[in-house]
Amino acid sequence: MTSNKVNNLLKRDFIVGSRRFSNYFWTFILFFGGLGFLIAGVSSYFQVNFLFFINSKELSFLPQGLVMTFYGVVALGLSLYIGLTILWDVGSGYNEFDKKNELIRIVRRGFPGKNRQILLVYQFKNIKSIKLNIQDGLNPKRIIYLCTKDQREIPLTPVEQPRSLEILENEASELARFLNINLEGL
Known part of the structure; x- marks a missing residue:
C-alpha cells in the first residue's frame, strides 16, 4: 500500500492487486x-x-x-x-479519504463483467474507528479495517505477505489521526 497525500484535505492510498512478483x-x-x-x-x-x-x-x-x-x-x-x-489486475485500486467532502472512497478492480469496478463510498459521520487486526501463527494476518457504526469492517490493506508490525501500526495510527477517529486493536 503506497500512500499519496495530495494535501491536508485529501489522502489516497494505492493498492497493488494481482500484479505481484509471487x-x-x-x-x-x-x-x-x-x-x-x-x-x-x-x-x-x-x-x-x-x-x-x-x-x-x-x-x-x-x-x-x-x-x-x-x-x-x-x-x-x-x-x-x-x-x-x-x-x-484483480484487487488493485485505491482508498481515498476526502476531508473536504467528508467522504471515504474504496475503489477496487474485480473480475470482468457487470461488477468489474467495485466502489464503496462512506461518509465520515458513519465511521466509528480504525481497527488493527493482528493474527500470528500458521496463516498470519495483519489487516487494517475501517469500522462503521453499523458494525461493518471493511479491509483497507491488500492481500499480501504480512508487513512488519511497526509499519502497519504507523499506517493505522496516521490514518486514524488524519480522520480524527479512534484506533482499536493496539
Whole structure:
C-alpha cells in the first residue's frame, strides 16, 4: 500500500492487486511444471518419448500416466487462472479519504463483467474507528479495517505477505489521526 497525500484535505492510498512478483513466479512454475506433467502423461499413453530427458516408455499409462496427465491439466488450469488475474489486475485500486467532502472512497478492480469496478463510498459521520487486526501463527494476518457504526469492517490493506508490525501500526495510527477517529486493536 503506497500512500499519496495530495494535501491536508485529501489522502489516497494505492493498492497493488494481482500484479505481484509471487503471482508471476507461481504462474511460471505451474505452467512449465504442468506442461511437463501433461507431456509425460501423453507420452506414456502413446509410448513415445516427447520429452528427451524422460523415458516415458517405462511409465504405464494406468495409473501413473493418467495421474500425471490429470496433475498437468490442473496445474495448467491454475496457471491460466492466476495469469488472467494478473492480466485483469484483480484487487488493485485505491482508498481515498476526502476531508473536504467528508467522504471515504474504496475503489477496487474485480473480475470482468457487470461488477468489474467495485466502489464503496462512506461518509465520515458513519465511521466509528480504525481497527488493527493482528493474527500470528500458521496463516498470519495483519489487516487494517475501517469500522462503521453499523458494525461493518471493511479491509483497507491488500492481500499480501504480512508487513512488519511497526509499519502497519504507523499506517493505522496516521490514518486514524488524519480522520480524527479512534484506533482499536493496539
